[in-house]
Amino acid sequence: MRIPVVALSCLLVLAPAALAQSPARDNAADWLIVQAGQLLDRPGQAPRNNATLLIRQGRISAVRDGLLDASAFSEAPPATRVIDLRNRFVLPGLIDSHVHLTSDKAGIEAQLDAVTRSTAAAAYEAAVNARKTLAAGFTTVRNLGDREGVTLALRDAVAAGKLPGPRIVDAGRAISTSAGHMDGTLGYREELHEVIRRDGNTCNGADDCRRAVRDQVARGADVIKMATTGGVNSRIGAGLGQQMFEDEARAIVDTAHLYGKKVAVHAHGADGIVLALRAGADSIEHGTLLDTTTLAAWKNSKAYYVPTLSTVNGYKERLAANPDAYRGDVRAKIEWRIGITGKSLRQAVPAGIPIAFGTDAGVSLHGRNADEFELLVEYGLTPVQAIRAATVNAADLLGLSAEIGSLEPGKRADLIAVQGDPLQDVRRLKQVDWVIKDGRVEKAPSRLE
Numbered sequence: 001m002r003i004p005v006v007a008l009s010c011l012l013v014l015a016p017a018a019l020a021q022s023p024a025r026d027n028a029a030d031w032l033i034v035q036a037g038q039l040l041d042r043p044g045q046a047p048r049n050n051a052t053l054l055i056r057q058g059r060i061s062a063v064r065d066g067l068l069d070a071s072a073f074s075e076a077p078p079a080t081r082v083i084d085l086r087n088r089f090v091l092p093g094l095i096d097s098h099v100h101l102t103s104d105k106a107g108i109e110a111q112l113d114a115v116t117r118s119t120a121a122a123a124y125e126a127a128v129n130a131r132k133t134l135a136a137g138f139t140t141v142r143n144l145g146d147r148e149g150v151t152l153a154l155r156d157a158v159a160a161g162k163l164p165g166p167r168i169v170d171a172g173r174a175i176s177t178s179a180g181h182m183d184g185t186l187g188y189r190e191e192l193h194e195v196i197r198r199d200g201n202t203c204n205g206a207d208d209c210r211r212a213v214r215d216q217v218a219r220g221a222d223v224i225k226m227a228t229t230g231g232v233n234s235r236i237g238a239g240l241g242q243q244m245f246e247d248e249a250r251a252i253v254d255t256a257h258l259y260g261k262k263v264a265v266h267a268h269g270a271d272g273i274v275l276a277l278r279a280g281a282d283s284i285e286h287g288t289l290l291d292t293t294t295l296a297a298w299k300n301s302k303a304y305y306v307p308t309l310s311t312v313n314g315y316k317e318r319l320a321a322n323p324d325a326y327r328g329d330v331r332a333k334i335e336w337r338i339g340i341t342g343k344s345l346r347q348a349v350p351a352g353i354p355i356a357f358g359t360d361a362g363v364s365l366h367g368r369n370a371d372e373f374e375l376l377v378e379y380g381l382t383p384v385q386a387i388r389a390a391t392v393n394a395a396d397l398l399g400l401s402a403e404i405g406s407l408e409p410g411k412r413a414d415l416i417a418v419q420g421d422p423l424q425d426v427r428r429l430k431q432v433d434w435v436i437k438d439g440r441v442e443k444a445p446s447r448l449e
Contacts, residue, residue, distance in 0.1 A: 026056065026057075026077060027077070028077040028078075028079035028080050028081070030056060030057050031054070031055065031056050031061075031070075031076050031077060031080040031081070032054075032055040032080065032081055032083065032413070032436075032439055033052060033053070033054055033055070033068070033069060033070060033073075033076070033080055033081065033082045033083065034052065034053040034055065034082075034083045034085060034090065034415065034436070035050075035051075035052050035067045035068070035082065035083065035084050035085055035086050036048075036050075036051050036052070036053065036085050036086070036088065036089075036090035036417070037049070037050060037085065037086040037087050037088055037089065037090075038051075038088075038089045038090065038421065039051040039053070039063075039090045039091075039407070040089070040090070040091040040092070040387070040423070041053075041063055041092075041406060041407040041408065042392075042406045042407070042408065043091065043092065043384070043387050043388045043391045043392050043405075043406065044384065044388050044392060047089070047091075047423065048065060050065065050066055050067050050086070051063060051064065051065055051066070051067075052064050052065075052066060052067060052068040052072070053090075053407060053413070053415070054073050054075075054076060055413040055439045056075075056076075056439075057439065058412060058413055058438040058439035058440070059410060059411065059412055059413055059439065060407055060408060060409050060410065060411050060412075060413050061073075061075070061409060062409060063407060063408065063409065067086055069082055070082070083434075083441070085417045085434065087419070088417035088418065088419060088433060088434065089417065089418050089419070089420065089421055089422060089428070090407075090415055090416070090417045090434075091387065091391070091407075091415065091416060091417075091418075091422070092391045092404065092405060092406055092407050092414060092415055092416075093137065093138070093139030093140065093404065093414030093415055093416055093435070093436075093437060094136075094137045094138045094139065094140075094357070094369070094370070094390045094391065094416065094429070095138065095139070095140045095141070095142075095357060095390055095391060095394035095395060095398065095404065095405070096133070096138045096140075096141045096142070096166075096357060096358060096359055096361065096369050096372075096390070096394075097141075097142045097264075097283070097304075097306050097356045097357055097358035097394045097397055097398065098142060098144050098264075098285055098306050098308055098358030098359060098360050098361075099133065099141045099142070099143055099144070099358075099359065099360070099361040099362060099366070099369075100143065100144065100145055100146070100360070100361065100362030100363070101126040101129045101130055101133070101141070101143050101146070101150075101151050101154065101168075101361075101362070101366070102122050102125060102126045102129075102146050102148070102150050102151060102362070103122075103125060103129075103362050104125075104129065104362060104365055104366055106233065106314060106315075106318060106325070106326075106362075106363055109325065119148045119149075119150065122148055122150045123150045123153070123154070126146075126150050126151055126154050127154060127163055127165070129361075129362075129366040129367075130154060130158065130163070130164070130165030130166060130168075131163075131164050131165060132366045132367030133165070133166050133361070133366055133367060133369060134164055134165050134166050134435060134437065134442055134443070135367065135432075135435065135442070135443050136367050136368070136369050136370060136432060137370065137416040137418075137429065137432035137435055138166050138369050139166050139167060139404070139414040139416075139435065139437045140166050140167040140168075140169070140394075140395075140398070140400070140404055140414070141166045141167070141168055141169070142168075142169040142170075142171070142223060142264070142358070142397075142398055143155075143168055143169070143170045143171060144171045144174060144223075144225045144264055144266075144285065145171055145173065145174035145182065145225055146170070146171075146172070146173070147173055147201065149172070149219065151168060151170050152170050152172060152219060152220055152221070154168060155168035155169075155170050155222075164442060166437070167404075167414075167437070169222045169223055169398050169400075170220075170221060170222050170223070171216070171221055171222070171223045171224060171225040171264065172216040172219045172220070172221035172224075173201040173215075173216060173219075174201060174225040174226065174227065174266070175201055175202070175203060175209070175212045175213065175216070175224065175225065175226040175227070175252060176201070176202055176203075176226060176227040176243070176244070176266075177202060177203060177204055177209075177243060177244050177248060178202045178203075178204055179236060179243070181227040181229065181230055181231035181233075181234045181243065181266060182201060182202075182227050182231070182266070203248065203252075204248075205247075205248065206247040206248055206250070206251035207251070209248045209251040209252045209255075210251050210252075210255045212252070213251075213252055213255040213256050213259075213261075214255065214259075217256075217259045217261065221261065222261070223261055223262050223263070223264060223398075224252065224256040224261050224262070224263045224264070225263070225264045225265070225266065225285075226244070226249070226252050226263065226264075226265055226266070226276075227243070227244070227265070227266040227267070228242060228243065228244045228249055228265055228266070228267050228272035228273075228275050228276045229241055229242055229243055229244075229266070229267045229268045229269045229271075229272030229273075230243050230268065230269070231266060231268065232268070232311070232330070232333045232334055232336075232337050233330055233333075233363070234329075234330070234333075236329065239269070240268040240269045240288070240289075240333065241268075241269035241271055241272060242269060242271040242272040242275055243272070244272070244275065246275060246278075246279070249275050249276060249279040250279045250280075252279075253276075253279040253280045253281060254279075254280070257280065262282035262283070262397075262398075262399060263280070263281050263282050263283075264281070264282065264283045264285055264306075265281040265283065265284055265285060266285050266286060267284050267285065267286060267287060268286050268287070268288040268289060269288075269289050270289045270290060270291045270293065270294045273287055273289070273290070273294050273297075273298075274293060274294055274297045276303075277294075277297045277298055277300075277301045277303055278297060278301075280301070281301070281303050282302075282303055282304070282397065283303055283304040283305070283306050283356065283397055284298075284303055284304075284305055284306065285306045285308060285358065285360075286306075286307070286308050286311075286360075287305050287306075287307065287344050287348070288337065288340060288343075288344055289340075289344065290344045290347045290348065295347065295348075295351045295353070298348075298351070298353050299351065299352070299353075303354075304354050304355065304356040304393065304396075304397045305345075305348050305353050305354065305355050305356070306355075306356050306357070306358035306397075307344065307345050307348075307355065307358070307376070307379075308358050308359060308360040308363075308372075309341055309342060309345070309372060309375035309376065309379065310359040310360060310361070310363075310364035310368070310369070310371050310372045310375060311337065311359075311360045311363045311364055312337065312338050312341045312375075313364050313365075313368070313371055314360075314363045314364035314365065315334045315337065315338055315363075316338065317365075319334075341375075341379075342375070342378065342379030342380075345376070345379040345380050345381070346379055346380045348380075349380040349381060349385075350380075354393060355376075355381065355385070355389045355393060356389055356393045356394045356396075356397040357372060357373075357376070357386070357389040357390035357393070357394050358372075358394075359371075359372045370429045370430045370432075371430065373386050373387075373390070373422075373426040373427070373429050373430075374426060374427055374430075376389065376426075377426050383422060383423050383424065383425070383426040384423055386426055387422065387423070387426070387429075391404075391405045391406065392405045392406060393405075412437075412438055412439075413436060413437075413438060413439040414436065414437050414438065415434075415436050416432050416434060416435050416436070417432070417433050417434035418431060418432055418433060419431070419433060433445055
């Protein structure tokens with residue numbers, strides 16, 4: 001029996017299409033079931049008792065009440081792995097909106113490190129700090145400043161699964177005016193300035209500031225960071241007030257927004273905070289000095305406040321280890337910062353300013369990010385608000401609400417587990433037992449300890 005040529009041709013054309021319409025059954029390795037004794041799937045709402053998460057290919061597929069196995073899910077293969085966390089409190093992976101993964105150093109030590117450490121050494125240090133951060137339960141971070149481009153590469157390596165670490169939203173090189181907080185020449189001999197300035201992160205005048213933003217966009221930055229005021233660690237006696245003109249600030253913000261990038265602003269003084277808010281900044285980092293004018297400007301903006309209270313822990317610990325760790329103007333500013341810590345948060349909370357979690361890790365120690373929770377609660381947030389700041393709010397600030405921040409179907413399977421109830425004692429978040437990122441177990445009681 002011969003098949004007509006036309007009929008055979010039709011079969012050959014239709015066969016691949018028919019196969020494409022019959023999807024292959026998922027392998028059990030593509031699935032994961034997590035049983036939780038308590039589950040805070042949507043921070044801000046009450047936690048569930050005895051609930052189960054079904055995870056498929058790194059994303060939440062279903063959230064159901066009860067401690068269930070694969071037999072309760074028709075879509076899951078029978079051999080799907082089950083992680084029993086019925087004696088744990090499970091919540092979304094945490095988000096730190098302000099880190100510097102390339103270093104744990106500060107003061108005189110950091111100044112020396114900046115001109116002696118190689119880029120290759122910085123890359124290894126960043127990889128180690130990323131691993132510490134992930135093990136602490138922080139599955140996403142926003143890295144706000146790296147002169148060498150190390151964290152841009154680390155971001156891509158982690159995303160490709162080549163290295164363990166949190167998801168990284170990176171700012172490239174932070175931008176300031178000459179003699180501003182992030183001018184790398186401060187504190188060095190003049191003959192070194194030309195070499196240090198080659199990275200092009202300083203700008204003067206609106207056009208030059210537009211150029212500085214475009215340089216970071218071209219490098220692949222996800223977000224733009226700028227400084228409108230002096231900084232505590234700036235090696236210059238110019239104070240903590242405004243150090244950028246309005247046309248420069250607006251040029252940076254408008255150019256960043258033109259390219260779809262949010263803007264994080266380092267600002268301590270009230271005048272520099274108001275300048276940034278009026279320019280359209282998306283977040284204020286540190287925000288140490290607030291007044292009635294600042295609070296009024298903030299209410300008219302949509303900017304988040306990232307308090308970075310943990311910096312004082314880093315200052316205190318370094319001074320305890322070495323009383324000469326900081327000198328001159330920097331030491332005086334650090335003493336001031338320690339004394340005023342928390343005052344601005346006490347003003348911001350009753351004013352209704354949205355808070356996003358951020359530590360400035362690098363000034364404080366990597367892997368100790370959760371210390372910030374205790375300070376947030378000490379200075380005005382409830383544990384519920386502090387957890388929302390590190391999940392729902394931070395996800396919104398980073399523009400990732402559709403992906404992370406809560407444990408809902410369709411979102412990435414980033415979750416952590418702790419013993420005890422962090423809604424009653426936020427210090428529980430300092431001891432994270434389990435870390436799962438994109439459905440992959442990154443830390444368990446027998447791993448990464």
